[in-house]
Structures are given as structure tokens and as C-alpha cells.
Amino acid sequence: MTEIPEHLRKRAEEARAKAAGESSSSPESEAPTTSGEASSTDEKIPAHLLDRGKAASDQSAPVESSDPGLGTGPDGNTQRLLAVVKSGSIQDTKATPVDKVHVWPHLLVIEFLAALGITLFTLLFSIFVNAPLLELADFNKTPNPSKAPWYFLGLQELLTMFHPMVAGVTIPGMGLILLVMAPYMDKNPSKRPEDRKFAISLMTVHLMFWAVLVMIGSFFRGPGFNFVFPWDAGLFFEL
Amino acid sequence: MFFYRPTAAQAWDDIQILQTAVGFGLLVRNMHRWAAHLMVLTVFLHMARVFYHGAYKPPREFNWVIGVMLLQLTLLLSFTGYLLPWDQLALWAVTVGTNMMGFTPVFGEQVRFVLLGGVEIGTDTLLRWYVLHVLMLPFVLVIFLAIHFWRVRKDGGISGPL
Numbered sequence: 001m002t003e004i005p006e007h008l009r010k011r012a013e014e015a016r017a018k019a020a021g022e023s024s025s026s027p028e029s030e031a032p033t034t035s036g037e038a039s040s041t042d043e044k045i046p047a048h049l050l051d052r053g054k055a056a057s058d059q060s061a062p063v064e065s066s067d068p069g070l071g072t073g074p075d076g077n078t079q080r081l082l083a084v085v086k087s088g089s090i091q092d093t094k095a096t097p098v099d100k101v102h103v104w105p106h107l108l109v110i111e112f113l114a115a116l117g118i119t120l121f122t123l124l125f126s127i128f129v130n131a132p133l134l135e136l137a138d139f140n141k142t143p144n145p146s147k148a149p150w151y152f153l154g155l156q157e158l159l160t161m162f163h164p165m166v167a168g169v170t171i172p173g174m175g176l177i178l179l180v181m182a183p184y185m186d187k188n189p190s191k192r193p194e195d196r197k198f199a200i201s202l203m204t205v206h207l208m209f210w211a212v213l214v215m216i217g218s219f220f221r222g223p224g225f226n227f228v229f230p231w232d233a234g235l236f237f238e239l
Numbered sequence: 240m241f242f243y244r245p246t247a248a249q250a251w252d253d254i255q256i257l258q259t260a261v262g263f264g265l266l267v268r269n270m271h272r273w274a275a276h277l278m279v280l281t282v283f284l285h286m287a288r289v290f291y292h293g294a295y296k297p298p299r300e301f302n303w304v305i306g307v308m309l310l311q312l313t314l315l316l317s318f319t320g321y322l323l324p325w326d327q328l329a330l331w332a333v334t335v336g337t338n339m340m341g342f343t344p345v346f347g348e349q350v351r352f353v354l355l356g357g358v359e360i361g362t363d364t365l366l367r368w369y370v371l372h373v374l375m376l377p378f379v380l381v382i383f384l385a386i387h388f389w390r391v392r393k394d395g396g397i398s399g400p401l
Contacts, residue, residue, distance in 0.1 A: 100396075122277070126269030133258065136251045137330035146331040148339075149321050151279050151314060156335060165347075168339030180307045182290070183300035191293035191398070203290050238328050239276055 002083050012081055132238050144223045145236055153217030154210050162223065175206075243323070245369035247362040250325035274315050282313045294398035302390035305383055312380045319372040325365060334360060 101107075148156050158167035178185075186199050193200060218237050222228035228236075242261055243253045256263040286306065289295060295303035322333045337360070341351035356363030391397060 010270045103392075118277070122270050122274050123266075125273055126266055129269065129273070130265065131269045131272035132326075132328060133251075133254055133324055133328040137247070137325045137327055138254060139330070141327070143327055145358050148332050148335040149318060150276075151283075151317070152336055152339075159339070164339060164342040165344060168369050169343050169347075176307065176311070179286075180304050183295040183297070183303050186296070189296065191296060193291070196293060199293075200291060204286075207287060239272070 008084050012084065016081075134238070145221055145225045147217070147221070147236070147238075150214060150218055150237075150239065153221075154213035155223075156225075157213040158219040240373060245323065245362075247307075247325060247365060250323065250365060251306050254324045254326075271329045272340045275320060279313055279317050280382060282310050286310060289398075294397050298394045299390070299398065302394060305390065309380070309383050309387060310382060312376060316372060316380065318370040319376065322360075322365065322368050323372065330360060 030191055147153060155168060155172060158171060161167070162171070186196075188196055188199065190196060216227075219230045219235065222233045222236050242264070244250065254268070258268060259265075289303065289306065291394045295306075318333070318336060322329045337351055337354050340354060342349050343350045352358065354364075354367075355361075356367040
């Protein structure tokens with residue numbers, strides 16, 4: 001109750017003067033005026049609070065009002081200014097708003113739903129599509145073609161072009177080292193796509209290069225790892 | 240782990256029995272297989288997203304490095320799991336893969352020997368990769384995952400494009 005805003009004090013004083021001067025109307029209609037801020041909140045005052053206010057005003061024993069006689073109407077009813085609550089203390093949230101929300105529940109609920117979704121997808125997919133189990137491993141029967149798992153088929157594709165040491169060790173090794181070094185080589189501080197055209201182009205070229213190699217290795221390589229079209233020779237691909 | 244024995248004589252039969260005689264065995268194996276492929280795909284996609292968002296830039300450089308480690312661990316987990324059914328697909332896919340690693344300069348032969356537990360793929364390889372697949376790699380992966388998530392929070396959450 002240290003500083004009461006000037007306009008509120010003025011309004012309260014006017015109301016008090018009005019109550020003292022004229023014969024004021026019922027205490028309910030006066031209440032919002034003394035409470036200061038918005039007189040449009042009449043309807044929002046709960047009924048039981050209104051009743052309580054009425055009951056209090058019926059007892060002609062004002063406590064906090066500086067001048068008890070001032071607020072007393074001709075019929076002996078009183079209005080009391082109990083407190084002027086500064087709008088700041090009830091309307092402002094304590095934390096200043098920032099563009100952050102809590103991990104729980106905002107993020108974790110989404111992640112949980114995503115986990116449920118992907119589990120459901122895997123379940124349904126697994127009901128309808130069986131994982132491959134070919135015949136027992138046999139060292140004497142080399143399948144033609146022999147293919148690595150799909151994510152290594154890009155490497156196997158490189159084998160057709162380079163010496164195995166280059167294709168199997170040097171190129172993937174260099175690739176991994178370059179990937180690890182990426183944040184230390186790319187010193188451009190901006191994250192805006194338009195500022196990092198070179199980095200994005202470079203990465204896209206390599207990702208596309210890799211994806212194309214994997215797809216060729218997966219779908220376009222037949223017996224003898226020769227180039228075939230899947231629509232002619234069929235698929236030689238097991239997951 | 241209850242129904243599977245990692246030996247060349249028993250592995251394939253155990254998978255066969257798992258699929259036919261164990262309740263929901265086929266379904267669970269299917270889910271394991273497809274989820275594994277999904278995981279490899281997802282890790283690649285995640286890496287691409289992080290790159291395009293520039294999310295590897297300071298202060299997240301270290302977490303990017305952890306992420307590349309996790310990518311390799313994921314590939315290793317998938318590759319070790321590939322051998323375990325001990326069917327034609329497993330044997331020859333792993334033969335292709337390990338032959339490539341045998342061309343590591345200087346100590347290629349040794350690398351291949353350690354990977355295979357011998358000069359050629361066999362029961363020893365199966366046991367070795369089984370232990371890697373169910374024990375060591377998951378253990379290491381969980382540690383790296385923990386660091387990865389810890390860094391995500393430490394470095395100010397996930398990063399958007401701007």
C-alpha cells in the first residue's frame with residue numbers, strides 16, 4: 001500500500017465525494033468504482049462475494065476507512081475502501097515472457113506421442129512384412145550378387161571404381177573425419193540459410209552423391225554386381 | 240537371448256525355432272529388424288537436419304562430434320546384428336563388409352583378424368559380434384546418448400534454422 005497510482009486515488013476520492021454528497025445508490029453498483037481498474041468487471045464478481053460484501057456493508061462498522069462518516073449513506077449503509085490493489089501485482093506474471101517453454105510437458109508429450117506413433121507403425125509393418133531369413137549360411141554357395149547391408153552399398157559401389165583401400169577405408173575415413181571437423185572448419189557464425197550457401201551446397205552435393213550411390217548399389221546391381229535395370233532384371237536386394 | 244545361441248551350428252536353427260515355436264517370436268523379430276533399419280535411416284536424416292539448421296555451430300560443436308560417434312555406433316550395432324541370424328544374407332553381407340575393412344593400410348590383416356576372431360568368418364565371429372551387439376555397443380551407446388542429451392540441454396535446447 002505504498003504508492004497508489006494518482007488516477008486511482010483521484011477516482012476513489014471522487015467516488016467518496018459523490019457518496020457523501022448525493023444519496024448514493026446500492027452498495028453493489030458502487031463497489032467496482034472504488035476497486036479502481038475496470039468497471040466492466042461487474043459481471044465477473046462471483047455472487048457469493050457480492051453477498052458477503054452486502055452483509056459487510058449492512059454492519060455499520062467501518063474499520064479501515066480513514067473517515068468512517070464519509071462513506072455512510074443516508075440509510076446508514078457504508079462502503080469501505082478496503083484496499084487499492086495495484087494492477088501490476090495481480091496482473092503481471094513474475095517471469096518476463098521469453099520464447100521458451102518447459103520440457104515437461106511441452107516437449108515430452110510430443111515426443112511420447114511420436115514414440116507411440118512410430119511403435120504403432122513398426123508393429124503394423126511387422127505384422128504384414130516378415131524380416132528375411134534366407135537358408136543357412138553356406139561357405140560353398142556364394143550368392144550372386146553378394147551385397148553388404150544397404151547403408152554400406154554406397155561403399156560397395158565405390159569398390160567398382162576404386163582400389164578397395166581407397167573405396168573401403170580412405171574415402172569413408174576421410175568422410176568421417178571431415179564430418180567430425182565440420183564445426184571447426186565452418187567458422188561462419190550465421191545460421192541463416194542465405195548466409196551459408198557454400199556449406200549447404202557442399203553438404204547437399206555429398207548427401208545426394210551418397211544417396212545415389214546407395215540407390216544404384218541397392219536397386220541397379222545384379223549378378224556379378226553388373227549394372228541392371230530393376231524393371232528388366234528384377235530386384236537383387238534384401239534388407 | 241533366451242532362445243538364441245551364437246554358434247554356427249545352432250544360431251540359424253534357433254532363429255527358425257524363435258519364428259515358429261516361440262509366442263510372438265516372429266512378430267518381435269520383425270519389429271527388431273525393421274526398427275533397426277528405421278533407426279539407421281533416422282540417424283542419417285537427423286544428421287542432415289542438424290547440418291542444414293547450422294546446429295553444429297558454437298556452442299554445439301562438441302555435441303556434433305558426439306553425434307558423429309553415435310552415427311558410427313548405430314552403424315556398428317546394425318552391422319553386428321546383421322550377422323547373427325547366420326543365414327546366407329548375413330554371412331555374405333558381412334563377408335563383403337569385413338573384406339573392405341581388411342584393406343586398412345599397414346595393419347589391415349590385424350584389423351580383419353580382430354573383427355572376425357580368426358582368419359575367416361565362423362563361430363568365433365558369431366560369438367564376438369553377439370557380445371558386441373548385446374553388451375558392449377549398447378553400453379557405449381547409452382553413455383554417448385546420455386552425453387548427447389545432456390549437451391542438448393546444456394547448450395540451450397535444440398536449434399532451429401535461424
